[in-house]
Amino acid sequence: MSKQTKVALVVGAQGVIGRHLIDHLSMLEDWQVVGLSRRGGTDQGRVRHIAVDLLDIDDTRKKLGELAGVTHVFYTAYQDRPTWAELVPPNLAMLVNVVDVIEPVAKGLEHISLMQGYKVYGGHLGPFKTPARETDAAFMPPEFMHDQQRFLEERQHGKAWNWSAIRPAVVGGVALGNPMNLALAIAVYASISKELGLPLRFPGKPGAYDHLLEMTDAGLLARATVWAATEPRCANQAFNITNGDLFRWNEMWPFIADYFGLEVAPPLPLSLDTVMADKAPLWRTMGERCGLAPHSWAEVSSWRFADFVFSWDYDMFGDGSKARRFGFHEHVETKAMFTRLFDDFRQRKIIP
DSSP: OTTOOEEEEEESTTSHHHHHHHHHHHTSTTEEEEEEESSOOOOBTTEEEEEOOTTOHHHHHHHHTTOTTOOEEEEOOOOOOSSHHHHHHHHHHHHHHHHHHHHHHOTTOOEEEEEOOGGGGTTTTSOOOSSBOTTOOOOSSOOHHHHHHHHHHHHHTTOSOEEEEEEESEEEOOOTTOSOOHHHHHHHHHHHHHHTTOOEEOOSOTTGGGSEEOEEEHHHHHHHHHHHHHOGGGTTEEEEEOOSOOEEHHHHHHHHHHHTTOOEEOOOOOOHHHHTTTOHHHHHHHHHHHTOOOOOTGGGOOHHHHHHHTTOOSOBOBOOHHHHHHTOOOOOOHHHHHHHHHHHHHHTTSOO
């Protein structure tokens, strides 16, 4: 107990990023972990879970008001909305509610880590300056990530705690029921293509097949996030965190097809959100025949996000050298990441 000197509050504990962050923290002897999510979770070891609606300030006060021991807040929560403008109110409100409740009671608060992404650079809007750097200028609002960081910057003035902003590329990890799980979407799409006797076609926009992009392994991201939160030199800084390699789908797609034993056919623009809308019965049949774990179709579907990523007919990558200059030198080969994730999906009986 004497070594457990830090208490992490992981906000968004059931997402791809939050789950891997908790897994990493739970292996470190000097951390206790409290995970927040709408669904809650099962307590285990030094990790306990709290189900809370962070958009409800009364529920937030009730559930978080006694967490006086928190030293580090890792904010990874996200609520999806149909448009970029509609993302601002809920995503800003959740962060504000957490800080409003935790800051007054957690007298030993040291750090608030904010999870961001390339939306900070306008990557979701269209072609932008690459490689994106942490010093790049902001763009015309609305953008909730800008509002969240500005809130922390203003709130931190004169306080003992500091903040960091972590900016991954597309994150690769294992988490069911997550709206932004590209690796799982690819694995399910490939599995259904094989079931139907089809080659694996890249379903993105013309041009997306040939442009540069990068990804961020969820495990690497967790280690980098904790590093930035505990390294004094990283106080009040933003960092791009990526695997360290660039790729094009025209090279990665045949590699993925080979993993699943599929041929590759020429790209063809397909909306996965549309073509997968009627595949739940087929998936259920496949699950019964192959002995898959009883996950619902919704739990393994991230089609809107996959369509979004496959629509990038422009380069999508950042400069990761700042983190290296500050002392974080880990890297992951993206092909090895995909292989490990697909193996994991199979071992967990998520895919055939």
